[in-house]
Amino acid sequence: PMPYFSAKASLHCITQEKVTAFNGVPTMFIAMFNHADYRKTDFSHMRTGIMAGAGCPPELMKRAAQPDEMNMTGIVSVYGQTESAPGSTMSAWTDPLDLRTETVGYAFPHVQCKIIDPETGEEMPDGQIGEFCSRGYNIMKGYYKMPDATFKTVDEDGWLHSGDLLMRDERGCFVATGRLKDMIIRGGENIYPKEIEDFVITHPKVSDCQVVGVPDAKYGEEALACIILQDGETMTEPEIREFMMSNIARHKVPRYIKFVESYPMNAAGKILKYKMREAAVEELGLQNLVKK
CATH class of the missing domain: 3.30.300.30 (ANL, C-terminal domain)
Incomplete structure (x- = not known):
C-alpha cells in the first residue's frame, strides 16, 4: 500500500501491476482523470472497483466505467461509515449501470436499513428524503470511553443514526443526498x-x-x-x-x-x-x- 494517495503513483501502479480493481473516493478519481499520465495508463486489465467515502457524482462513475476511460465496467458504490464497517448498502457488479451509479445499492445481507424523519423519528415512505439508520452485525459497540456520544448515535433499539440524508426508491435502493448538517x-x-x-x-x-x-x-x-x-x-x-x-x-x-x-x-x-x-x-x- 502507498503511504498516501498520489495520482501519478496510482496510474503507474495500474499499468505496472495490471490492476483489475481500484477503490477510492471521488477526489482520487478526479485527480487521476486530470493527471498528465492518465492517457498513458493501461487500463486493459481493469474490470471493477468501488467509488465511495463521499458523495459520488453519477457522471463521474459512468466515466470511470467506460471501456475507453478506466474500463471499470463493473464499478459499484458502497454506503457506510466507520461506525458501521464495512458498509450498510451496496450494489452488485452485475446490476444495471444506472442502478450502480445513481444509487448506493441495497442493504447488505443481515443488515436492516430504514429512512426516518430526523425530527420525529417516524419511518418515512419510499421516495422521501430522511435520515438513514441501520442495524445489524456491522454496528459498532460504541465510541471508546464515550458513553454519551454512543447513546446519541446508537439508540436503545440498536439503530445507528448516520446523520446522512438518503432516500429509498421503489426498488429498495438508496440514493444519497447529503449530510443533515450540509443541508x-x-x-x-x-x-x-x-x-x-x-x-x-x-x-x-x-x-x-x-x-x-x-x-x-x-x-x-x-x-x-x-x-x-x-x-x-x-x-x-x-x-x-x-x-x-x-x-x-x-x-x-x-x-x-x-x-x-x-x-x-x-x-x-x-x-x-x-x-x-x-x-x-x-x-x-x-x-x-x-x-x-
Whole structure:
C-alpha cells in the first residue's frame, strides 16, 4: 500500500501491476482523470472497483466505467461509515449501470436499513428524503470511553443514526443526498448540495463542484458553489450561473460562486466542507451572522 494517495503513483501502479480493481473516493478519481499520465495508463486489465467515502457524482462513475476511460465496467458504490464497517448498502457488479451509479445499492445481507424523519423519528415512505439508520452485525459497540456520544448515535433499539440524508426508491435502493448538517435551509426551503454538485459537474468545463451553506441576514442561509475547472479551461460567473438557472430551480442556484484550484482535504482524500464554510464566512465578511 502507498503511504498516501498520489495520482501519478496510482496510474503507474495500474499499468505496472495490471490492476483489475481500484477503490477510492471521488477526489482520487478526479485527480487521476486530470493527471498528465492518465492517457498513458493501461487500463486493459481493469474490470471493477468501488467509488465511495463521499458523495459520488453519477457522471463521474459512468466515466470511470467506460471501456475507453478506466474500463471499470463493473464499478459499484458502497454506503457506510466507520461506525458501521464495512458498509450498510451496496450494489452488485452485475446490476444495471444506472442502478450502480445513481444509487448506493441495497442493504447488505443481515443488515436492516430504514429512512426516518430526523425530527420525529417516524419511518418515512419510499421516495422521501430522511435520515438513514441501520442495524445489524456491522454496528459498532460504541465510541471508546464515550458513553454519551454512543447513546446519541446508537439508540436503545440498536439503530445507528448516520446523520446522512438518503432516500429509498421503489426498488429498495438508496440514493444519497447529503449530510443533515450540509443541508442548506434558505428561507424555509431545503436545498441539498449534492443535487447542485451532481448537475454542475456535467458541464464539460467543470472538473468538480462543492456546495456549502453560508449565513445570510435575510434568508438565514445562502449557497456557495466552489468550482474547479478542467485543466486549461476558463469560465465566467455569468456563464456557469446561466447554465444552472436554465436547469435548476431559481431558489437552488447558489448566490455565491467561486472558482478555486483545490479543496481542503484530510489524509484520506475526503473534502472538509466545514473548512470551506469557515473560509467563506471570513472572506465574505459574514462573521457577525454566525450563530454562537
